Amino acid sequence: MVNPLLEVKNLRVEFPTRRGVLTAVDDVSLHINPGEVLGVVGESGAGKSMTGAAIIGLLEPPGQIAAGEILLEGRRIDNLPYEQMRRIRGREIGAIFQDPLTSLNPLYSVGQQLIETIQTHTEMTYAQARNRAVELLSEVGIPAPERRIDSYPHQFSGGMRQRVVIALALCVNPKLIIADEPTTALDVSIQAQIIALLKRLCREHGTAVMLVTHDMGVIAEAADRVAVMYSGRIAEIGPVRQVVQQPKHPYTVGLMGSIPIIDQGDERLTQIDGAMPRLTEIPSGCAFNPRCTQTIERCFTERPNLVQVGQSSVSCWHHDREKTDA
């Protein structure tokens, strides 16, 4: 067994508010192996982006890590002082966000932004950094990079901007990239290009990716393993094929059924009634119990833990070993 690159243990992210403490991420444990793509999927408010932000140390205050540990190559990074964390960001963990227009500075050319990042993290001279930047731009598929390096973000299309962002994230060869909805703002045909690019580059560089998205299709396409989140908790985590084709948790089952598939004909979509509870109203026991069709008494009183079922881990009383044994 390889040593995991990133380990998250019992992470809990809280937002103290006037009306009480909101728990956005609740007891989440996961790991990412070197070079692996872990998909994190869930609906809005499931805590998937919060988990990503906590790992990279970019939680917006008043959000804070209330419990748990985050380890990068065995070293705790969740309690590092700001300056040290700043050095890890970019150097060891890169980030790609949803909207490429807001993650690039409109007042600097893309070249200046790339060169600045490269020089911050390495000893390169300006000329070397500039060469590296041109190389990176051509690697992410930007035509005529020697010329385009002096262009400003607004002179690029959405897809091209996202390529620049990927170049920025990759520029000092981080070991891990947190990609938060990297293709959500893009058209489908561009989305396919960007996913293919991300997959190819990470394979070539051996970079691990935590791919946060709400789109199960993107996950199925790009990820090796997937974690399904619901109300700040992990409902199911396992190899993509397992989770997509044989989902175990009732929420995952419903989620997969509610995705329209081409050529499926006129059948009704599986419907999960209701909506994800607000953070102020998370029910006791299993958070999914108000929408679940197969609840037992225990679902309302006790919170299920993740248990191994086949190759996946599922947090559901139906799959808990005690029940399957009985």
Next chain:
Amino acid sequence: MPEAVENKPAENVKTVMQVKGLARYFDVSPPLLNRILERLPKQILKAVDGIDFEITKGETFSLVGESGCGKSTVARLIVGLYRPSAGSIEFEGRDISGLSRAEMAPMRRRLQMIFQDPYASLNPRWRVRDIVAEPLRAFGLETTSSGIERRVGELLSYVKLAAADGEKYPHEFSGGQRQRISIARALASKPDFLVCDEPTSALDVSVQAQILNLMKDLQREFGLTYLFISHNLAVVSHVSDRVGVMYLGRLVEVAPASTLFRAPRHPYTRMLLDTIPDLSMSGRDRMPVSGEVPNPITPPSGCTFHPRCPFANDRCKREIPLPIETPHGSRVTCHGVEEGRVPEGPVIPNR
């Protein structure tokens, strides 16, 4: 005019909406002074550039395409939020494109629209009951307050909300519930025709499934006809009877949904279908599509898709293709298909 009336029972009884040569241009030129001083030409954006389609009663016709292809402009043209630059929109045999505001009013009752963003399309300062009652008041459908109250309760129950929810404000609802409120409002005037502009793109998948199921139930119950606009091909394949694929303001292919998704003919349709991330193909490497949608202000000559098309030749660069009918009941606008240069059968291996 008498002819049109005579034709009505014979031919138009099934076609509710007939759109011919519909176009909408926007003038995006720099200000006049700049144009004179800098000798810049006028710039015209052809958002919709001559499209034809017809919609039969009770069916769902979808327009699909990437951002900037003009699909939302078509939606707005049909409900009369824009005036067409050219072409006609016949609703039950009557051209509604040139109607004045007063003449359009009775049409508006029958043509309603559901918008994309359920956060922006409901007035945050109105109670839900007033939002839903607005069409009733505007069209004078209910005049007594007890009548309005009863009708609002009924409408909310259609969309699976409680009558008591009428007292609340939009912010008290989730995105999916808000979209239900917009649907209730659209149904208030008992329309025959609903234009749905990306009704589920702002929603999560599990909520999207609820709304799509609801829309299907309502269609069956009230015999509604839908014009459904979406960029999501999977959603389109799920709800549609017929589909039109748009690219840079033109329709490249119109076909029954089953034909379009099983045997797409136009290279653009095939490309779109091949790019959807698919659940059944875990880990598969796909052929990445090259290129992006060109700037619609300066579209390519001839067939606007030719720079991205693997089958393009000289003729595609020069001549604008005309729609041709295929034996499978679809209409394709492509020189390659016409000449038989584009091989038949799906590009995607069977799913």
